[in-house]
């Protein structure tokens with residue numbers, strides 16, 4: 189109730205309700221403390237006014253009441269930290285889903301979010317800073333077959349609901365922060381590292397992705413849309429994106445995603461596809477109008493030379 193009052197967006201992830209419980213409790217606790225200490229403050233102003241208390245008392249309070257109250261407050265704080273916050277955090281960082289998860293890389297840059305899907309082969313192509321150019325912003329190695337079916341989507345993250353999702357987060361320039369409030373999770377994007385987070389979206393819809401770290405002049409505009417949809421819609425999105433990127437041969441939906449039903453032929457507009465055309469927060473500084481998808485690099489492009497590869501892949 190308090191959470192809604194202070195304007196928190198509704199939760200859309202499996203673990204989020206536990207975080208909401210903790211926040212709700214913490215806020216009620218803070219409210220009680222605020223009311224209690226405010227009342228005490230007003231009481232002292234009244235009780236120890238100069239007219240009622242002309243002479244200073246150099247011994248002060250004799251009772252132990254305030255000590256006990258302080259101790260109780262510390263106790264509740266410790267309970268919140270050790271009983272709720274630490275176990276919740278522990279589950280996020282140690283209990284990663286093993287093999288059924290959807291894996292997507294998130295590459296932040298001033299002031300855009302790039303979402304890198306591994307494509308039908310489920311493998312991310314090799315990347316190298318030496319390959320980075322205006323047509324290949326993530327530096328995919330054109331000679332690596334694993335990268336040919338990769339899909340890069342700008343400012344629009346598609347996820348299937350009721351499946352575990354692992355996002356591997358990094359940055360091309362400065363520190364950004366992927367902030368997914370409706371999923372109750374966030375993670376800094378640090379250049380040179382690839383930091384994974386995981387969650388399970390449980391409600392379809394369009395949610396806001398924002399950058400949670402002041403990262404430069406365009407920070408305010410570093411927003412993206414997260415579209416949580418059914419497996420079928422998600423597969424259609426991947427298929428369409430693969431065709432848009434000129435990959436051509438887009439085989440049927442990946443077999444690893446066994447639950448997916450057969451996709452309709454690519455020439456027709458599948459039902460529900462209209463929903464995908466959600467305004468994806470255009471970024472005038474970075475994004476060419478009407479081109480959310482980026483073509484993969486053509487094979488046999490720039491020569492390979494030494495450069496910095498993305499950080500270790502956990």
Ligand SMILES: [Cu+2]
Pocket residue numbers: 296299363364365399400401402403407410
């Ligand atoms: Cu940013």
